[in-house]
Amino acid sequence: MNTIKVDPGRTLAPLSRHVFGGFVEHLGRCIYGGIYDEGSRLADEHGIRQDVVEAVRRLRMPIMRYPGGNFVSGYRWQDGIGPKDERPARAELAWHTVESNRFGTDEFIRFCRQVDTEPYLAVNCGDGSMREARDWVEYCNGTSETALVKLRRRNGYEAPHNVRYWGVGNEVDGPWQMGMKTPEEYARAFTEYGKLMKWVDPDIKLVAAWTSGWFEDWVERGQLLLEQAGHLVDYMAIHWYVDNRSNDYYQYMALSELFEERLTACEGLLAAMKTCRKLERPIYLAVDEWNAIPHSEHGGGIDGSYSLEDALVDAIQLNAFIRHAGSVKMANLAQVVNVIAPIVTRPDGLLLQTIFYPFEAYSQQAGDVALDIYWDGDTFEGGGRAGLRVLDVAATLDEGARRLALFIVNRSLEGCDVTVDLQAGRFVGAGRQLVIGGANPQVVNTFADPYAVATVEKPLMPQDEQVTLELEPHSITVLSLPVA
Numbered sequence: 001m002n003t004i005k006v007d008p009g010r011t012l013a014p015l016s017r018h019v020f021g022g023f024v025e026h027l028g029r030c031i032y033g034g035i036y037d038e039g040s041r042l043a044d045e046h047g048i049r050q051d052v053v054e055a056v057r058r059l060r061m062p063i064m065r066y067p068g069g070n071f072v073s074g075y076r077w078q079d080g081i082g083p084k085d086e087r088p089a090r091a092e093l094a095w096h097t098v099e100s101n102r103f104g105t106d107e108f109i110r111f112c113r114q115v116d117t118e119p120y121l122a123v124n125c126g127d128g129s130m131r132e133a134r135d136w137v138e139y140c141n142g143t144s145e146t147a148l149v150k151l152r153r154r155n156g157y158e159a160p161h162n163v164r165y166w167g168v169g170n171e172v173d174g175p176w177q178m179g180m181k182t183p184e185e186y187a188r189a190f191t192e193y194g195k196l197m198k199w200v201d202p203d204i205k206l207v208a209a210w211t212s213g214w215f216e217d218w219v220e221r222g223q224l225l226l227e228q229a230g231h232l233v234d235y236m237a238i239h240w241y242v243d244n245r246s247n248d249y250y251q252y253m254a255l256s257e258l259f260e261e262r263l264t265a266c267e268g269l270l271a272a273m274k275t276c277r278k279l280e281r282p283i284y285l286a287v288d289e290w291n292a293i294p295h296s297e298h299g300g301g302i303d304g305s306y307s308l309e310d311a312l313v314d315a316i317q318l319n320a321f322i323r324h325a326g327s328v329k330m331a332n333l334a335q336v337v338n339v340i341a342p343i344v345t346r347p348d349g350l351l352l353q354t355i356f357y358p359f360e361a362y363s364q365q366a367g368d369v370a371l372d373i374y375w376d377g378d379t380f381e382g383g384g385r386a387g388l389r390v391l392d393v394a395a396t397l398d399e400g401a402r403r404l405a406l407f408i409v410n411r412s413l414e415g416c417d418v419t420v421d422l423q424a425g426r427f428v429g430a431g432r433q434l435v436i437g438g439a440n441p442q443v444v445n446t447f448a449d450p451y452a453v454a455t456v457e458k459p460l461m462p463q464d465e466q467v468t469l470e471l472e473p474h475s476i477t478v479l480s481l482p483v484a
């Protein structure tokens with residue numbers, strides 16, 4: 001028997017809605033043929049696919065990172081503004097293609113407004129310059145009578161775009177990056193870029209590229225950044241991608257431990273540096289690229305098909321962000337359309353992959369405060385570790401509406417029972433139970449069978465202080481329960 005004990009008064013931290021952010025890059029068919037499809041009957045007069053807009057809105061992503069990714073380290077933002085037919089096509093070296101620049105800053109902002117999300121732009125800290133970076137901030141946010149502000153106005157945008165979130169570079173720790181940087185080089189570059197960008201607009205928030213490769217120098221990278229730029233950095237960005245390439249289900253499910261270890265270690269360094277350097281400003285973590293990478297027999301890689309087990313692993317990552325709500329204040333699912341994405345388009349419509357459903361359920365049901373809960377029960381062995389709890393759980397409270405949300409991933413290949421004990425207060429009235437499961441962990445959604453994995457709503461009638469459920473094998477259950 002599995003038990004989850006919840007006390008709605010035992011709060012961890014406010015949950016930032018920005019943990020349900022997304023990321024779109026000029027890569028593969030994410031932008032062209034995904035978000036933006038000039039001439040498509042599914043696009044509006046600006047070329048933005050309206051079926052994509054509708055699907056993204058269901059994910060309720062409050063923030064969207066753009067334009068890369070590796071792409072940004074060779075990007076000239078000025079190429080992507082102004083009359084489209086005058087924009088230069090450029091050789092693109094991150095993904096070895098040609099970038100037409102028909103979609104750029106202003107089109108991205110338009111897309112953001114349509115999906116009701118806040119833009120988060122990353123500047124080129126690869127082969128770009130701090131001049132370009134500060135000019136981009138001025139083009140987007142400026143209000144003075146400068147040439148760049150007049151240019152934005154001439155391009156049709158009288159009001160500033162008011163882009164608040166700015167990343168300086170991308171994955172600068174990796175040799176795959178144009179303009180990879182040593183820890184010292186990046187700490188220095190971030191300090192100067194950030195200084196100028198904040199001089200242009202003091203209200204912006206800066207995101208520093210901390211680690212993506214988790215190489216031996218990642219602690220040193222973080223330390224140098226905080227030592228040199230603790231007065232400028234608002235978020236320290238980390239990335240990870242995971243997959244089940246060894247085709248070992250329980251090893252894949254055991255990745256919860258890796259997420260915990262990494263977040264706990266990052267929190268430790270932040271706490272140590274804050275104490276040691278007397279940093280008084282809040283500095284948070286942004287997991288601004290995260291996801292599973294599909295490895296299913298139906299096709300893997302960036303345009304592969306996600307299976308149910310990938311959806312479980314995405315839910316486990318969201319649980320980790322909720323449990324670390326005190327430090328993780330932003331996370332961006334990488335990516336949103338066509339490239340390692342919950343949404344896949346083709347000219348006549350789109351498909352929602354398995355990973356769409358947990359993200360939608362979490363984003364729609366999560367409350368504004370993360371809770372510190374206790375759970376216990378059946379265990380499994382995976383990834384060389386024994387005694388791992390088959391359930392992976394997180395909880396939130398919507399303080400205004402007094403609704404408790406519980407996010408339960410059953411990693412067992414068997415069904416199991418769970419009792420939720422409310423340690424204070426009582427359940428009042430009917431709740432909602434959203435279940436995402438499927439015939440086996442390898443099942444995928446296809447255009448021929450689009451709902452092999454989807455959210456199913458079941459009735460839920462708790463007793464005063466208790467609710468008992470049967471969880472499906474390899475499934476995600478999201479409970480929404482009114483409490484008094």
Ligand code: AHR
Pocket residue numbers: 025027068069070071170171289334335
């Ligand atoms: O999301 C795909 C790529 O993965 C991004 O461009 C890069 O930042 C990461 O390595």
